[in-house]
Amino acid sequence: xxxxxxxxxxxxxxxxxxxxxxxxxxxxxxxxxxxxxxxxxxxxxxxxxxxxxxxxxxxxxxxxxxxxxxxxxxxxxxxxxxxxxxxxxxxxxxxxxxxxxxxxxxxxxxxxxxxxxxxxxxxxxxxxxxxxxxxxxxxxxxxxxxxxxxxxxxxxxxxxxxxxxxxxxxxxxxxxxxxxxxxxxxxxxxxxxxxxxxxxxxxxxxxxxxxxxxxxxxxxxxxxxxxxxxxxxxxxxxxxxxxxxxxxxxxxxxxxxxxxxxxxxxxxxxxxxxxxxxxxxxxxxxxxxxxxxxxxxxxxxxxxxxxxxxxxxxxxxxxxxxxxxxxxxxxxxxxxxxxxxxxxxxxxxxxxxxxxxxxxxxxxxxxxxxxxxxxxxxxxxxxxxxxxxxxxxxxxxxxxxxxxxxxxxxxxxxxxxxxxxxxxxxxxxxxxxxxxxxxxxxxxxxxxxxxxxxxxxxxxxxxxxxxxxxxxxxxxxxxxxxxxxxxxxxxxxxxxxxxxxxxxxxxxxxxxxxxxxxxxxxxxxxxxxxxxxxxxxxxxxxxxxxxxxxxxxx
Numbered sequence: 001x002x003x004x005x006x007x008x009x010x011x012x013x014x015x016x017x018x019x020x021x022x023x024x025x026x027x028x029x030x031x032x033x034x035x036x037x038x039x040x041x042x043x044x045x046x047x048x049x050x051x052x053x054x055x056x057x058x059x060x061x062x063x064x065x066x067x068x069x070x071x072x073x074x075x076x077x078x079x080x081x082x083x084x085x086x087x088x089x090x091x092x093x094x095x096x097x098x099x100x101x102x103x104x105x106x107x108x109x110x111x112x113x114x115x116x117x118x119x120x121x122x123x124x125x126x127x128x129x130x131x132x133x134x135x136x137x138x139x140x141x142x143x144x145x146x147x148x149x150x151x152x153x154x155x156x157x158x159x160x161x162x163x164x165x166x167x168x169x170x171x172x173x174x175x176x177x178x179x180x181x182x183x184x185x186x187x188x189x190x191x192x193x194x195x196x197x198x199x200x201x202x203x204x205x206x207x208x209x210x211x212x213x214x215x216x217x218x219x220x221x222x223x224x225x226x227x228x229x230x231x232x233x234x235x236x237x238x239x240x241x242x243x244x245x246x247x248x249x250x251x252x253x254x255x256x257x258x259x260x261x262x263x264x265x266x267x268x269x270x271x272x273x274x275x276x277x278x279x280x281x282x283x284x285x286x287x288x289x290x291x292x293x294x295x296x297x298x299x300x301x302x303x304x305x306x307x308x309x310x311x312x313x314x315x316x317x318x319x320x321x322x323x324x325x326x327x328x329x330x331x332x333x334x335x336x337x338x339x340x341x342x343x344x345x346x347x348x349x350x351x352x353x354x355x356x357x358x359x360x361x362x363x364x365x366x367x368x369x370x371x372x373x374x375x376x377x378x379x380x381x382x383x384x385x386x387x388x389x390x391x392x393x394x395x396x397x398x399x400x401x402x403x404x405x406x407x408x409x410x411x412x413x414x415x416x417x418x419x420x421x422x423x424x425x426x427x428x429x430x431x432x433x434x435x436x437x438x439x440x441x442x443x444x445x446x447x448x449x450x451x452x453x454x455x456x457x458x459x460x461x462x463x464x465x466x467x468x469x470x471x472x473x474x475x476x477x478x479x480x481x482x483x484x485x486x487x488x489x490x491x492x493x494x495x496x497x498x499x500x501x502x503x504x505x506x507x508x509x510x511x512x513x514x515x516x517x518x519x520x521x522x523x524x525x526x527x528x529x530x531x532x533x534x535x536x537x538x539x540x541x542x543x544x545x546x547x548x549x550x551x552x553x554x
Contacts, residue, residue: 075090075091075092076090076091076147076150077089077090077091077097078090078091078147078149078150078151078152078163079151079152080151080152080153080154080163080181081151081152081153081154082154082181082182082183083102083154083155083156083183083184084101084102084103084183084184084185084186084313085099085100085101085102085186085312085313086098086099086100086102086114087099087100087181089163089179091144091145091146091147091165092142092143092144092145093126093129093142093143093145094129094130094143094145094165094177095126095127095128095129096118096127096128097118097127098116098118099116099117099118099127099312100113100114100115100116100117101114101115101117101263101312101313101314102114104262104263104314104450104451105451107451108451108453108459108460115263117212117263117265117312118212119212119213120211120212120213120286125211125282125286125288126209126211127210127211127212127265128208128209128210128211128265128267128310129208129209130177130190130192130206130207130208130209130308131175131206131207131209132173132175132194132204132205132206132207132296133204133205133206133207133292134171134173134202134203134204143167143175144167145165145166145167145177146165146166146167147163147164147165148162148163148164148166149163152181154181154182154183155183156183156184157183158183159183160180160181160182160183161180161181162178162179162180162181163178163179163180163181164176164177164178164179165177165178165179168197171198171202172196172197172198172199172200172202173194173195173196173197173198173202173298174193174194174195174197175192175193175194176192176193176195177190177191177192177193178190178191178193185323186311186312186313186314186319187309187310187311187312187313187323188309188310188311188312189307189308189309190307190308190309190310191305191306191307192206192305192306192307192308193303193304193305194206194296194298194303194304194305194306195298195302195303196298196299196300196301196302196303197301198300199300200300201297201298201299201300202297202298203295203296203297203298204295204296204298205292205293205294205295205296206292206293206296206306207290207291207292207293208267208269208290208291208308209288209289209290210256210257210258210265210267210288210289210290210291211282211286211287211288211289212258212265212286212287213284213285213286213287214226214240214260214285214287215260223260223261223444223445224237224239224259224332225239225240225259225260225261226238226239226240226242226243226258226259226287227243227256227257227258227259227279227287227289228256228257228259228330229249229253229254229255229256229257229277229289230253230254230255230256230326230329230330231249231251231252231253231254231277232251232252233252233254233326235329235330235332236249237332238279240281240285240287243279243280243281243287244280244281245280246278246279246280247277247278247279247280248276248277248278248279249276249277250274250275250276250277251274251275252272252273252274252275253269253272253275253276253277253291254268254272254325254326255267255268255269255325255326255327255330256277256289256291257311257327257330258287258289259315259330261445261450262314262315262445262447262450262462263313263314263315263447264311264312264313264314264315264330265310265311265312266309266310266311266312266327266330267291267308267309267310268308268309268310268311268325268327269291269293269306269307269308270306270307270308270309271293271294271306271307273294274294275291275292275293275294276291276292277289277290277291277292278290278292293306309323309325311323311327314447315330315331315447316447316448317331317341317344317345317348318348333438333441333442333445334441335437336434336437336438336441337438339434339435339438340438340439340441340442343364343435343438343439343442344442344446344448346364346367347360347361347364347442347446347448348360348448350363350364351448356453356454356455357448357449357452357454357461357530358452358453358454358455358458358461358530358533359454361443361461361530361533361534361537362533362537364534365534365537365538365541366537366541368435368538369538369541369542369545372431372432372435373545375431375432376542376545377545377549389414389415392414393411393414396410396411396414397411439531439534440527440531443461443462443528443530443531443534444462444527444528444530444531446462449461449462449528449530450462452530454529454533457485458486458529458533460529461528461529461530461533462528462529462530463528463529464478464484464487464525464526464527464528464529464532465484465485465486465487465529465532466480466481466482466483466484467482467483467484467485468482468483469481469482470482470483476522476525476526477525477526478526484525486529486532486533486536487521487524487525487527487532488521489536490520490521490524490532490535490536490539491517491518491520491521491524492517493536493539493540493543494516494517494520494521494539495517496539496543497539497542497543497546498513498514498516498517500543500546500547500550520535
């Protein structure tokens with residue numbers, strides 16, 4: 001039984017090491033609320049200066065107002081400035097051309113560019129757009145909208161402001177998009193109004209398209225990049241490689257979103273009735289996702305409205321929870337989500353008082369250590385008792401070395417006589433594994449730790465720690481290559497902790513344990529520094545606990 005336990009323990013670490021080698025994160029590429037009902041929207045007051053940028057329209061055949069125009073139309077770009085973001089919307093198709101988050105920079109340098117959520121300007125694709133797909137479908141030309149404002153500027157004390165795009169198409173169906181912007185919220189309310197001005201009945205579907213280009217070469221094993229949707233109150237996630245063949249879902253779609261490590265863009269329909277979703281991988285590896293409403297029948301002179309919410313911002317659990325619509329389910333920590341979420345809330349709560357996520361991780365580690373203190377005490381006691389039995393077990397092994405069945409029976413009898421549980425030392429460790437993996441997910445994939453400084457050279461707890469930058473590459477170490485001081489300290493603390501732990505009687509087991517600090521150091525070298533800080537703090541607390549137990553017995 002003991003050898004099987006040792007073998008299982010060793011294989012577990014080998015699997016962890018291989019897993020770390022195969023799925024190690026690649027270097028990040030630089031590519032990238034109190035709600036007011038829409039029916040109470042007040043007319044926006046026209047303000048600001050001319051910000052339009054004249055450009056040729058995409059199609060020579062366009063529609064402006066109620067007139068069909070066959071000449072080139074100049075494009076106008078409307079700029080929206082709020083304390084949270086800067087958005088640029090074109091009057092050609094009412095398309096978002098840019099959306100920059102002012103509170104998030106591309107790097108830890110505060111003067112670096114803002115995070116840009118739109119990555120399609122050079123690919124000829126639209127980021128988010130709404131259209132009414134009729135039956136039969138007329139030629140799909142770009143629509144030139146009339147806009148009620150050339151620009152919007154919202155300060156901290158501003159009221160929500162509206163931007164209205166209005167136009168009509170050749171078959172007599174007028175389309176109006178009213179966007180409401182808030183000064184202190186990342187979401188935008190969208191009201192789509194369809195009016196049938198023709199002499200005929202019109203039938204079709206309202207479609208909301210979401211497209212984006214994932215950062216090329218970016219991959220990590222503790223995060224998700226792709227499309228997510230809430231289908232019948234269940235989270236569905238689709239990775240880009242799964243979208244080579246078209247994906248189709250039908251049911252109650254609560255929302256659909258494009259997610260990367262720390263940010264997301266979501267389309268949230270107000271109508272929760274049965275709808276459809278289509279997703280596929282477009283040329284140039286662009287991800288395309290479409291929400292398709294139930295069939296809409298417009299009688300002559302009839303008008304209908306549909307309400308959507310656009311969310312463009314951080315994957316912040318608090319913000320998404322406040323928005324509602326179950327958008328917080330987009331943040332999923334995998335199998336251990338039920339443990340990870342409470343830990344994240346505790347981490348956020350601690351940070352409210354210390355205002356340093358490094359210190360918050362240390363406080364959280366201390367709280368977890370207190371929680372598992374009785375189990376750890378029992379583990380050390382069991383290992384100590386096992387050490388006392390090693391001489392007797394050695395004699396039994398020598399005496400019955402040619403009779404394995406008799407040897408195992410004698411050893412089990414020894415455990416029974418001295419009331420020792422051979423698994424007593426490992427069981428508390430096994431119980432703590434779910435907590436470790438939960439912390440692994442939140443410390444590697446939480447917006448709270450992105451660019452969060454700790455002290456000295458650690459200025460981003462979501463990335464590996466590197467002191468200095470070396471002019472050469474190191475195998476297995478993700479760039480930038482440098483001295484992983486925190487990781488080396490963690491490995492040294494494991495070595496000290498191991499020296500204080502009762503030595504196993506079995507030589508094979510002792511050799512395996514000797515290699516653990518080296519294995520863990522290699523495995524953690526590319527982990528986020530926040531996770532390494534947790535493990536280092538846990539080791540230091542364990543050393544203190546072992547020292548206390550030893551002194552009390554002495």
